[in-house]
Amino acid sequence: MSLAALLMAGAQAGTAGDEPPPGSGAPNVVFILADDVGYGDLGAYGGKVPTPNLDRLARQGMRFTDAHSPAALCAPSRFSLMTGSHPYRNGRPGGSWDINNSSGFSHNGARTRAGRHITVGEVMRAAGYRTAFFGKMHLGGDVYDSEGRVIRDKNALNTMDFSRGIGDGPDRHGFDYWLGLPSGIQHEPYAYFENGRFAPVDPARPADNSSTRLLEDGFYLVSGNGLSEIVEAAKVPARGDVDYDSSQAGIRLTDAAVDFIDRHVEENRERGRERPFLLYFASQAIHVPHSPPFDFDGDPSTIDEQVYGRTGAMTSDVLYELDLQVGRIVAKLEEEGIADRTLIFFTSDNGALWPHVAHYGDPAHDNNGPFRDYKASVYEGGHRVPFIARWGDGTAGGSVVPPGTVSDQLIMGQDWVATMYQLTGQDMQEDQALDSVSLLPVLTGRQPEDEPLREFALYQGGDAYEGAIREGSLVLVVDDKAGARELYDLAADPAQEHDLSGLPAYRETVARLHRKFLTYNDHRDDTVEPRTTRPFRRGPPGRDGRIPRPGPAVP
Template identity: 85%
Template sequence: MRRNAGAIAGAAVLLSILLLVGVHAQPVADAPAGRKAPNVVFILADDVGFGDLGVYGGKVPTPNLDRLARQGMRFTDAHSPAALCAPSRFSLLTGSHPYRNGRAGGSWDVDTSSGFSHNGDRTRAGRHITVGEILQNAGYRTAFFGKMHLGGDVYDGNGELIREKNKLNTMDYSRGFGDGLDEHGFDYWLGLASGIQHEPYAYFENGKFVPVDPDNPADNSSTRLLTDGFYRVSDNGLSEIVEAAKVPARGDVDYDSSQAGIRLTNAAVDFIDRHVEENEASGKDHPFLVYFASQAIHVPHSPPFDYDGDPSTVDEQVYGKTGAMTSDVLYELDLQVGKIMAKLEEEGIADDTLIFFTSDNGALWPRITHYGDPAHDNNGPLRDYKASVYEGGHRVPFIAKWGDGTEAGSVIPPDTVSDQLIMGQDWVATMYELTRQDVQDDQAMDSVSLLPVLTGRQAESGPLREFALYQGGNAYEGAIREGSLVLVVDNKEGARELYDLETDLGQEKNLIDLPEYRDTVARLHRKFLTYNDHDNETVEPRTTRPFRVD
């Protein structure tokens, strides 16, 4: 059910939205009510679980995210596209399930081609349009900051394309890498191609290597070999990749994972600064998209702190704030959100910015986490964790805000909770509807617009989605959800388990052998195979109807 302090008239709000958007690189006219087409900020956390945030019952302080939820809408039944990060990240940028490009397991590192260009052995033609391109078509300036895990093209010293992981340390940094986000809808990007956990341990800007020390040359002389193994954090909090590696990895000579969040957040804030200045100088009012993919809270857990007094490094005392590394980096994530929100408020554009927050998969496994508060349960009542096909692997926080946090000044009613079943990639179709662009039949194939829910046009009693597909850590293990029933399908396409989440959220009672569910199991199994067959030879139909401008 939908719960809030008071509802806005959905029809009036929707009319304002339809009037305030324009397409194809034109400044957007104000709506009669004075509200402009919003800037958009999409914040993607890494490994944040359903029970991690304070507003979802977590014990670690997350005041900025809690405020974001109080000023907007919080979803209780939102799911990442997959239970692991790389496949989810492809879907969150395209609106299509990971298997749509013939690479269900995702495009992890830069020894793999870009997932946007790759179609595997599937018969569908063309490439995958990103949400950046969608908003560019509507006149937005677009920028990406953070962890990618989207593949790309890198080269060795002879100019040969590298397609083997154990050869990444031969990468010629002066060549940067191609088929990056600047070729897929983003005017600007700064990121870590494989996050803080895999090489190359270096920052790239629009495909070019940018050393941490700006006085260093952007070539191999500014890199060093690291021992690439499991993650360990030294006593002073700095991350070194030091254990049991067979092949050394290469990174920036000044690489320090404790600095990653600071650098990326500051870059996002600087982009907003520059954007506002450029608008003022040109006399125009282009909106922007900031896609912020935080490194937090993925391992290695190396929260920033003021450790050396060196003015060339940007230090913040996060280490030790909560009593444990894992909760420190969760606290750091909240600070990142707070910095971005503060910049929007400082520039006077917070009320005209649509903000989304979600996570790429479910909570971290307890065996590699330790929270400062022993009462903290990072997955609440859910079964299992990251990489699992069960709810704990993919049910995640999802928050949306648009307005000043008051009923009169908000498009999304503040302090609202929705129990609608949604998927993280649904924000992509939302951007199509927001900017009044038709969805092509072979794009955003598994995304449905959230605007009807966000504006109150869609009643809570009417489901937004007929069904949803989930993908586990094994790329070919999945589940289909219809209503409150979830059928788990194993990696050999066999129906394995059936649960009723309405009465069994913890998924403890398998109903699959009960006679009264026999027909339901058969029907759901057929439906799953219709939309997600593993034969890799045919094009599965859309799972959602494409948005069309009336």
């Protein structure tokens, strides 16, 4: 069956059920989320640190120049990237952060008909996909003390009973398998959890408190393949796995993702039928602590793939490691002969790191391009991020996404969620994925570049109540008291140096955009704001319906 026929069949097979029909050709999906990677960090976006694997993805797919994270900080963005809804939709605009907070998907779920915020894992599992999550969470959940009481005080997390594991985790929200660091490498518990159970680094150790210890700020030599660093336990010692090593997190997570692909392919062979998978990979890189491994293959006796010292600075070493993680996952897809049937996304949870945190080996490296400010800022540098999509074998004739293409469409990171609804042919519930629009028309070349995919977009700054609204090239910044503050025209002023809000010619524009922002995000009351995007509904073949034919000769 040709690639075109496979894709058409996959599109028509996307109805809810146990799994797609045999031979449906529904593509595998790999979503890779970086941590704190800015617009100018990758070579494909002008960066100077070597990122050959990500640059290859861009050459073989589509690179977006006007993509934005939902928020300028990681935790709120991570809720949105899972649900397609803005961070404030669950009443927790600042995000769920550490594991002492309840699940962001369950929080305020009573506002929805489903009783929870439906994740992309649930969407894909309903279409018959096997689903897996790996990496940094910051999604909340339930942990317990020795008496079985839920811990909500962050300073009491070091009393956590590891043998009780984590409740209300990703396994309760659409993922068949998960291996994660509940708060990344920067917050406790410094340990991995697998399907809700404590998973010691050394599998021979018991999965209980005897395999943990208290950790304080500083460096720890654990594995011999890098220096582990703890940076957030100065006031209250934090509990973690006795073998926890921040420098090995990327290796362990990548190994687990590759193992998942191995197991899945083998199970497909045994079953004699192709079942697609969704792999959500949330890398620890490049968030602090910047503790790269000496060698990416994990064996300190030989240096086969040097990381530490590779670029001349710890931050850029970890950026280089991120690229190795992506390269290893893509190489596994190619090794198994399924890369041409896999849709790969890459993006970041927020904008570039602040200069005082990000020290790069190449002094010419500009991690933010021409944009103003950095992570946690409401300005462009806080949320404009790389976004790459590849679907196919990287050739013009064997790809759905035309290789080597660049799109200037305004998109949001959470738009990939609506893309999955359309990919699998599932209607959105009216109160789910409230702020997500499918990228398929753009990815397949059916949306003209001069025809905006989005009418407007909302951004959230580091302060959960500070935001902005973007319409065309105009951006209105709204302060934390919901007042209109500044107006910029990005077409003429991408660095946001010239505030237009005080000019008489823009008075009505400021008032109109301010009213529009408050219609969709007004934190001053308990109003349930309307959707910012139309819910996806299955339609006839074409721009708003099923997947079109691949290749350059799209009619």
